[in-house]
Amino acid sequence: MREYYTITELTREFGVSTRTLRFYEDEGLIQPVRRGRTRLFRPSDRHLVRQILRGKRLGFSIAEIREIIKMYREPPGEAGQLKAIIAAIEERRVELRQKRRDLEETLSELDQAEEACVERLAELGVNT
Amino acid sequence: MREYYTITELTREFGVSTRTLRFYEDEGLIQPVRRGRTRLFRPSDRHLVRQILRGKRLGFSIAEIREIIKMYREPPGEAGQLKAIIAAIEERRVELRQKRRDLEETLSELDQAEEACVERLAELGVNT
DNA sequence: GCAAAAATTGACTTTTACGTAAAAGTCGTG
């Protein structure tokens, strides 16, 4: 496990621009350390970027991703806060289950569409 | 099965604004018929709206949703086109499978986060 | 130790997906 990654290493690995990573830093999603002014990304920053992009692919906004990231962090001291986090996690789960249903339905409609195409192709193959 | 729905009926059913439905029409995603100037939405339009919103929840853009909708349509006559559609469907499937992996990973990280919270709560419960 | 390559900051621009407001047409009810 490397200790630090440069910004361009991560842009290459994840296929995003430096502007994007700096934007995520401005938004408080990641906090790479600095050597002088240069950003140094630790493995934990790299993992955060991975989580951010995963969230993006699932259609979450930056604000939502910020909230989700908060939940991953080490639990704080107070019992009320812990319960609040657990409740928030449950909300996300509901949302993600909805997305899963959406996903399965979309896949199944694509299956149907493909089948229709295949059938149509078969007809053409038979007729000509 | 009703023959027509008004625009507000659909906004209420789906929780979107009239502006949104008109926007989708402008974008060519739906084509409700008209009586005079008033839009009348058929069951097929309603189903399209359902598909559009499903796509949105999965993080697809309007342009992407337009492409997906095209695939659902009745297959055209020509063999080359049919094969192109089948290929495009396969691409979408790859993308959706990625989203499914993202989803499962996110769910599993949320599980871990919750477990950490529950443990912490247990500690507090024991200590106080 | 110096030039080239890489990184930084800041300002401005762009795209997407609608929101919002204005001004007018439509329809059913009392």
Add this chain to the structure above:
DNA sequence: CACGACTTTTACGTAAAAGTCAATTTTTGC
């Protein structure tokens, strides 16, 4: 027929999430 509830078009506005560009550092490879 007037009222309210709903609908239409047109047009400008806006928030989110970067992209682009320019002007400086900073870092590096030799």
